[in-house]
Structure formats: C-alpha cells, structure tokens
Amino acid sequence: MASLKDIAKRAELSINTVSRALRGSGYVSEDARGKVMRIAAELGYRPNRAARSLRFSKNYEIAVISFIGENRSSGDQLMMEKFVGIKRRLSASGYEMHLHFLDIDNACEPANLKLLEDISGQNPAGIIIIGDGELYESIYRLMEAKQTPAVLISYDVIPEMDCVYIDRLQGVQDAVHYLAEKGRRKIAFAGFSGICCNRIRGYRKAIKELKLQEIIFRERSYLGSDLERIFDLAVAMSKNIAGTKIRPDAVIAYSDYLAAGLVAGFRECGVKVPEEIAVIGFDNRELAAFTSPGLTTIAQPNFKAGELAAEMLLNKIIKSSEQANAVGVTMNLKIRSST
Amino acid sequence: MASLKDIAKRAELSINTVSRALRGSGYVSEDARGKVMRIAAELGYRPNRAARSLRFSKNYEIAVISFIGENRSSGDQLMMEKFVGIKRRLSASGYEMHLHFLDIDNACEPANLKLLEDISGQNPAGIIIIGDGELYESIYRLMEAKQTPAVLISYDVIPEMDCVYIDRLQGVQDAVHYLAEKGRRKIAFAGFSGICCNRIRGYRKAIKELKLQEIIFRERSYLGSDLERIFDLAVAMSKNIAGTKIRPDAVIAYSDYLAAGLVAGFRECGVKVPEEIAVIGFDNRELAAFTSPGLTTIAQPNFKAGELAAEMLLNKIIKSSEQANAVGVTMNLKIRSST
DNA sequence: CTGTTAGCGCCTTCAA
DNA sequence: TTGAAGGCGCTAACAG
Numbered sequence: 001m002a003s004l005k006d007i008a009k010r011a012e013l014s015i016n017t018v019s020r021a022l023r024g025s026g027y028v029s030e031d032a033r034g035k036v037m038r039i040a041a042e043l044g045y046r047p048n049r050a051a052r053s054l055r056f057s058k059n060y061e062i063a064v065i066s067f068i069g070e071n072r073s074s075g076d077q078l079m080m081e082k083f084v085g086i087k088r089r090l091s092a093s094g095y096e097m098h099l100h101f102l103d104i105d106n107a108c109e110p111a112n113l114k115l116l117e118d119i120s121g122q123n124p125a126g127i128i129i130i131g132d133g134e135l136y137e138s139i140y141r142l143m144e145a146k147q148t149p150a151v152l153i154s155y156d157v158i159p160e161m162d163c164v165y166i167d168r169l170q171g172v173q174d175a176v177h178y179l180a181e182k183g184r185r186k187i188a189f190a191g192f193s194g195i196c197c198n199r200i201r202g203y204r205k206a207i208k209e210l211k212l213q214e215i216i217f218r219e220r221s222y223l224g225s226d227l228e229r230i231f232d233l234a235v236a237m238s239k240n241i242a243g244t245k246i247r248p249d250a251v252i253a254y255s256d257y258l259a260a261g262l263v264a265g266f267r268e269c270g271v272k273v274p275e276e277i278a279v280i281g282f283d284n285r286e287l288a289a290f291t292s293p294g295l296t297t298i299a300q301p302n303f304k305a306g307e308l309a310a311e312m313l314l315n316k317i318i319k320s321s322e323q324a325n326a327v328g329v330t331m332n333l334k335i336r337s338s339t
Numbered sequence: 340m341a342s343l344k345d346i347a348k349r350a351e352l353s354i355n356t357v358s359r360a361l362r363g364s365g366y367v368s369e370d371a372r373g374k375v376m377r378i379a380a381e382l383g384y385r386p387n388r389a390a391r392s393l394r395f396s397k398n399y400e401i402a403v404i405s406f407i408g409e410n411r412s413s414g415d416q417l418m419m420e421k422f423v424g425i426k427r428r429l430s431a432s433g434y435e436m437h438l439h440f441l442d443i444d445n446a447c448e449p450a451n452l453k454l455l456e457d458i459s460g461q462n463p464a465g466i467i468i469i470g471d472g473e474l475y476e477s478i479y480r481l482m483e484a485k486q487t488p489a490v491l492i493s494y495d496v497i498p499e500m501d502c503v504y505i506d507r508l509q510g511v512q513d514a515v516h517y518l519a520e521k522g523r524r525k526i527a528f529a530g531f532s533g534i535c536c537n538r539i540r541g542y543r544k545a546i547k548e549l550k551l552q553e554i555i556f557r558e559r560s561y562l563g564s565d566l567e568r569i570f571d572l573a574v575a576m577s578k579n580i581a582g583t584k585i586r587p588d589a590v591i592a593y594s595d596y597l598a599a600g601l602v603a604g605f606r607e608c609g610v611k612v613p614e615e616i617a618v619i620g621f622d623n624r625e626l627a628a629f630t631s632p633g634l635t636t637i638a639q640p641n642f643k644a645g646e647l648a649a650e651m652l653l654n655k656i657i658k659s660s661e662q663a664n665a666v667g668v669t670m671n672l673k674i675r676s677s678t
Numbered sequence: 679c680t681g682t683t684a685g686c687g688c689c690t691t692c693a694a
Numbered sequence: 695t696t697g698a699a700g701g702c703g704c705t706a707a708c709a710g
Contacts, residue, residue: 001396001462003687014697019689027695046460050398051687053389054702057340077625080415084440091457099438101423118430121385123340227628228675260629268631286416287626289566290599292607336567342703353681358705366679390703393686 002043010043011035022047062090062313063124065100065115065139067131077285078302082130082153085306093314098124102131120146126313128153137161149316153309156198157326162316164309164327168282171298171331172202175252175280178333180210184250184278187212190237190262191254192221199254199282215248217241227257234261235268242271249277250339256281256288256297263291263338278339294336301329341382349382350374361386401429401652402463404439404454404478406470416624417641421469421492424645432653437463441470459485465652467492476500488655492648495537496665501655503648503666510637510670511541514591514619517672519549523589523617526551529576529601530593531560538593538621554587556580566596573600574607581610588616589678595620595627595636602630602677617678633675640668 004022008015013032020026021036022045028036039045053059064086066079087097100119103112116139119127126149129136136152140161143150152163172189179187189203200216207214219237222230234253238261241251253259259281266273273279273293281288284299308327343361347354352371359365360375361384367375378384392398403425405418426436439458442451455478458466465488468475475491479500482489491502511528518526528542539555546553558576561569573592577600580590592598598620605612612618612632620627623638647666 004689005687015687016689016698017696019687020696023689025689029695032695044460046462048393048687049461050389050392051702052689054387054393054686054704055688055690057702059389076419077416080419083438087438087440096437098435099422099426101426121383122388123385227625228633231629231633257629264629264631286566286624287629290570290596290603290626291629292603294567294570343705344703354703355682355705356680358703359680362705364705368679371679387703390686391705393688393702394704394706396686 001048002040002045003048004045006043007036007039007045010039059123059125060094061096061098061122061124062086062310063098063100063119063122063127065102065119065127065129065131067102078283078300079130081300081302082306082309085303085308086128086310087306089307089310089314095125095314098122116142119143120148124148126150126317128309128313132156149313151309151313151316153305157328160324162312162325164305164312164329166300166302166305167328167330168198168298169202169205170328171282171333172199172252173206174331175298175333176203176206176210179250179252179278179280179339180206180212182278182339185212186215186246186248187250187252188215188217188241188248189252189254190217190241190258191219193218195221195254199252203252217251230257231261231264234258235265238262238265238271239269241277242266242269247271247277250280251277252280252282252298254282256283256285256295258282259295259297259338260287260291263293263295274337274339280333280339284334288334288336291338293338296336296339297334298331299334300331305329340387341379341384342387343384345382346375346378346384349378398462398464399433400435400437400461400463401425401649402437402439402458402461402466404441404458404466404468404470406441417622417639418469420639420641421645421648424642424647425467425649426645428646428649428653434464434653437461455481458482459487463487465489465656467648467652471495488652490648490652490655492644496667499663501651501664503644503651503668505639505641505644506667506669507537507637508541508544509667510621511538511591512545513670514637514672515542515545515549518589518591518617518619518678519545519551521617521678524551525554525585525587526589526591527554527556527580527587528591528593529556529580529597530558532557534560534593538591542591556590569596570600570603573597574604577601577604577610578608580616581605581608586610586616589619590616591619591621591637593621595622595624595634597621598634598636598677599626599630602632602634613676613678619672619678623673627673627675630677632677635675635678636673637670638673639670644668 004015004018008018018036021028021033090097127143128151129139130153132154140150154163154165155168156165176187259279263273263279281295281297284297288295288297343354343357347357357375360367360372429436466482467490468478469492471493479489493502493504494507495504558572598618602612602618620634620636623636627634627636
C-alpha cells in the first residue's frame with residue numbers, strides 16, 4: 001500500500017507537502033500539487049484508516065446492533081433492509097458500518113454482555129440500536145454514558161432518546177381508513193396479548209374517528225421463532241373469527257405471518273377473501289406476495305428508516321445536540337388482492 | 340479510553356512492562372503482573388485497534404461482499420444467515436466483519452467499481468465473496484492479485500479458487516431419492532431455462548440411478564425481483580403441469596417461490612397436494628412455512644456455510660496454502676406436508 | 679526483570 | 695511555499 005512517504009520519495013518533496021497537497025489545505029505550489037496528484041493516482045494511494053484513527057484518537061466506525069441469532073428469527077428480512085439503508089448513508093460520509101448480533105433469546109447471557117463490552121471497547125464513533133423495549137434502551141443509556149452517541153430505531157417515540165421510529169400507529173390508522181373507504185364497516189384487529197400496543201392504539205384511534213365498533217381478537221402471545229406454530233395459531237384464530245356471531249368484514253392482523261395464516265384458515269372454512277372478509281397484514285414480508293389471494297399489507301419503510309437513523313447519528317456526532325430528537329417514518333399500504 | 344500509558348502511570352511502571360504483562364510475553368515479575376492486571380481491569384483497558392493495526396501494518400478486518408440492493412432482492416434472508424455464521428467465526432478469532440453490498444442490477448456501474456476500490460483500499464486482511472458466477476470470480480481474482488486472501492461462497496466447485504459451496508446437486512439428488520422412497524414414480528423438475536444447472540444435474544443423476552423417466556418443465560427465465568410476477572409465472576406453470584398427458588406425481592421446484600406458486604396453482608385447478616402430486620421447494624425460506632400445505636423444501640445450511648468460509652479464510656491468512664480448496668456443505672430436506 | 683528507543687502513517691504546529 | 699519535529703497507542707529490539 002502506497003503511503004505518503006512513497007509519494008514524497010517519488011515526487012522529491014517532503015511528506016508534509018504531499019499531505020497538504022492531497023488534503024488541499026495550506027499552501028502548495030501548483031507545480032507540487034500537480035506532481036503529487038499524478039503520482040498518488042499512479043500509485044493508487046489511499047489514506048491509511050488506522051493511522052488516521054490513531055492520529056485523531058477517534059475512529060470512523062459506527063456499530064449497529066440488532067437482535068438476531070443464528071436460528072432464523074423474525075427480524076432478518078426487515079433488518080437487512082435497514083442495514084442497507086444505514087450502510088449507504090454512512091458510506092457517503094466516509095464512515096464504516098460494523099454489525100453486531102444480539103442473541104435475543106438469551107439477552108442476559110454472558111455472551112451478550114461480552115458483546116456490549118466488545119463494542120464499547122472498540123470505541124465506535126457512534127452506535128445505532130435496532131429494537132424496541134427496555135433491553136435496547138438500556139444499551140442506549142450504557143453507550144451514552146460512555147460518551148458514545150447513540151440512536152435507536154424503534155416503533156414509537158422513546159422519551160429523552162434520539163430515535164427514528166417506524167410509525168405503526170399511523171400505519172394501522174391508515175389501514176383502517178382505507179378499509180372504511182372500501183366500504184367495510186366491521187373492521188377487526190387480530191393480534192397477541194400484550195405485544196402490539198402501538199398497533200392497537202392506531203386501530204382504536206381510527207375506529208373512534210370513524211365512529212365504528214371496536215372488534216379485537218387476541219391470542220395468547222407467542223414470541224418464539226417456530227413459524228409453523230405461528231401458522232397453526234393463526235389458522236385456529238381464523239376459525240374463531242369466522243364463527244363469531246357478527247362476523248367482521250375486515251381484519252387487520254398483527255403480522256404478515258398471522259395474516260397469511262388467517263387467509264389460509266378462511267379459505268379452509270369457506271369464507272371468501274376479500275369478498276366476505278378483507279385481510280391486511282403487517283410488514284410486507286416476502287411471503288405476503290405468495291398467499292392467495294396476495295396479501296395487502298402495511299409496509300415498513302426500512303431502507304428509509306436506516307438512512308434516517310444514520311443521518312441523525314452523523315449529525316449527533318458532529319454537533320452534539322442538546323435535546324433528544326424523534327423522527328417518525330410513515331408506513332405505506334402495499335395493496336394486493338386480499339382487500 | 341484507558342491506554343497503556345494510563346496504566347503505567349498508576350502502576351508506576353514503564354509502558355513497556357505493562358504491555359508485556361498484559362500480553363503475557365517476556366519477563367514480568369509476579370508483583371508487577373498482578374498490579375498491572377488489577378489496574379487494567381479497574382480502568383477497563385482495551386487495546387486500541389487502530390494502534391495495533393498501524394503497528395503491524397495489517398488489520399483485522401474481513402470484507403464480506405454480497406449481492407444485495409436496496410430493493411428487496413431474493414438474497415436477503417439467506418444472506419443474513421451466512422453473515423451471522425461468518426461473524427461468529429471471525430469474532431472468535433478477533434477479526435471484524437465488514438459488510439459490503441454489491442448492486443447486482445447494475446454490476447458494471449461506477450458505484451460498484453468504486454465499491455471494489457474502496458474495499459481493496461482499506462486493505463482488509465481477507466475477503467469473503469458470496470455469489471456464483473463470472474462477476475464474483477472476477478472479484479476473487481482481483482483481490483488475490485492484490486495479495487488479499489479470498490474465499491468464495493458458491494453453489495459449485497470453482498476450479499482453482501478457494502470456496503465453500505452449498506451442494507445443490509446433492510440436495511436435489513437426495514430429494515429425488517426421498518420422493519422415490521415415498522413411492523413416487525413420475526418425478527418432475529420445474530425450473531427456468533439456463534439458470535439451474537447444478538440442480539438439474541442432481542435431478543438427472545438421481546433419475547438415472549433410479550431408472551426413472553426424466554420430466555422437466557422450464558419456463559423462460561425471470562431474474563427480476565418482482566415477487567408477484569414470479570408467483571404468477573408459477574401458477575401458470577402449475578396449469579401446464581396439471582394438464583400434461585402423463586401428469587407427474589411429484590415436482591421438485593427451482594425455488595420456494597416457484598414451489599409456493601405451484602402449490603397455489605394446483606389447488607386452484609383441483610389437483611390435490613400431496614395426494615395427487617407432491618411438491619418440493621428449494622432454500623427453506625420463511626414462506627415455505629406459510630403455504631398450505633406447508634412446503635417440504637431443500638434447505639440451505641447457510642449458517643454453516645458462513646462459518647466454514649470464515650474458517651477457511653482464517654487458515655488461508657495464517658498459512659497461505661498453496662493449492663485451492665473446495666469444501667461442500669450438504670443440503671438437508673426440511674419435511675413438511677407437501678410431500 | 680525492567681526501561682529506553684524507534685517506528686508503523688498521518689496530521690498539526692512551528693520554523694525556515 | 696516548504697520542511698522538520700512531535701505524538702496518537704502499541705510493540706519489537708536492544709540495553710541496562
């Protein structure tokens with residue numbers, strides 16, 4: 001790897017002059033500058049990251065921490081899109097992205113604690129934490145306590161923390177309005193107990209605005225990563241819904257997984273989707289394109305969320321702002337044939 | 340961040356002694372060692388990566404390059420599992436993973452060329468290239484030419500290159516044998532023209548071994564990322580298959596996407612899965628758990644492939660071996676209800 | 679057993 | 695306009 005020294009030797013100039021020429025700072029004669037530029041290009045000069053980091057006792061690495069393990073968990077597909085968004089924005093400003101995977105199933109295990117130590121031990125310029133809940137907030141506090149600027153990607157405003165949140169409330173709210181415009185009047189929400197607060201809030205808000213009747217179906221929550229199990233739960237739920245005295249004419253499901261199971265279940269018991277009941281999913285996962293009928297779903301703008309989080313973090317690194325920001329990104333309805 | 344200097348000051352020793360104590364190399368009195376260790380722990384000392392990199396003019400970063408863009412492409416879900424495998428193995432040896440995304444739709448665009456320059460400009464200790472085909476092989480050659488050890492994760496042995504390959508041939512071969520054991524005799528393969536060579540080879544091999552009749556359905560290849568389009572193609576294909584004079588009693592599909600469409604299509608035209616026709620998919624994507632019936636599929640051991648690739652690369656970095664290695668990882672049948 | 683010296687590549691400060 | 699010196703944190707070689 002060519003260094004300033006190599007260029008200096010060839011150009012018969014001091015290292016320093018070369019450095020100044022390359023950075024375009026300070027006085028350099030046109031002559032010298034031209035020579036330096038030419039030789040640098042010839043040699044394919046690239047500044048040495050390690051040296052720069054050392055010199056400024058700061059590095060250009062942004063840690064990104066996300067909850068995903070080796071066993072396929074529900075996060076991966078959506079996570080990846082966030083990574084790509086983050087990466088793009090960081091690259092544009094000369095920062096690197098360092099990915100870290102937190103084993104969510106064993107959040108308090110030594111391995112995870114070690115992970116956090118590793119991360120802060122590397123002294124990243126900043127950290128982006130992807131996830132919602134106490135665990136992630138505690139990581140945020142931990143990093144900030146060590147002077148490492150942090151940003152959360154979450155699903156709701158987190159008081160006193162910088163975050164980009166994907167606005168699930170608005171997403172569900174829009175979905176309800178969309179269904180109402182399509183003439184649906186008995187719009188239900190199907191979810192799990194305890195884990196879909198902001199979705200439910202959006203649902204309630206819209207139902208109230210429209211002066212409709214609230215219809216909520218809840219299954220005992222299942223948080224594992226066994227997809228077949230979720231499917232079976234959903235199919236069972238569809239029988240419940242189909243058998244209700246006043247059957248809803250639309251259901252917004254907690255997730256695409258659940259929605260896919262509902263669609264399959266309704267088919268099994270002869271309830272026509274979308275004619276008799278419309279189904280809307282959540283997240284726009286791949287599988288939403290493979291149900292029949294195709295699943296209308298509330299899509300996460302993951303790429304954008306990633307970009308915004310990176311943007312916010314870079315700002316925070318440059319000028320440490322005083323007060324916490326929360327930026328919402330809106331979810332968009334991806335319309336297919338289930339509505 | 341505490342440095343050796345800080346520890347030295349507190350311990351009233353020279354920086355060097357501290358360094359030796361911490362690394363456990365060279366002579367240090369028990370007394371000194373104890374003191375150093377204690378203070379280091381107190382201060383939460385972590386060696387500075389940048390300084391180490393600079394000192395050894397070598398870094399501990401492994402670049403990982405994968406074909407994925409901001410628009411959801413078919414790779415993400417499987418890719419993520421590979422990343423996790425790579426990451427785990429590298430962490431265990433003190434290496435970092437640096438992810439890079441190659442925009443496959445614009446392989447020759449300046450942005451991609453810049454990406455390659457960036458990567459080699461950072462002088463990674465090694466590189467893992469995930470992908471199959473000329474593009475990836477050229478990246479391999481490029482990096483090796485710059486003395487950067489490279490390893491490919493591919494789907495076949497690549498002559499004269501180090502690679503971990505996911506053995507699609509074996510995967511399909513096993514699937515055919517499995518179907519035969521279940522009593523199926525008219526086993527077909529459904530794919531796209533030109534892009535499923537090693538799968539087809541596996542199919543042919545097994546069919547020959549079993550002395551069965553080869554039945555291949557091919558659609559004009561569609562390589563885009565529009566999932567609805569793939570689904571429609573697959574549904575159309577299922578009508579073809581269902582309408583054949585001698586209808587097969589089993590189909591192995593090129594992908595889970597295709598298989599999911601086939602299952603839906605067969606249902607539409609009243610052909611019972613698995614009773615009248617068994618369907619096997621490829622990759623074990625999430626959606627395979629959400630078809631009805633659930634899709635039996637040939638699963639990629641992505642995590643393992645990632646781990647092995649990292650392992651191979653680390654070996655290559657330490658002792659640059661003379662001759663190219665190819666390690667195959669076997670695919671496993673994930674059995675659900677479609678067979 | 680311990681300390682000193684030098685240098686990895688870069689940049690800032692100061693002197694020429 | 696240019697060059698020399700010093701130091702970021704670390705380690706290897708050498709001297710005490």
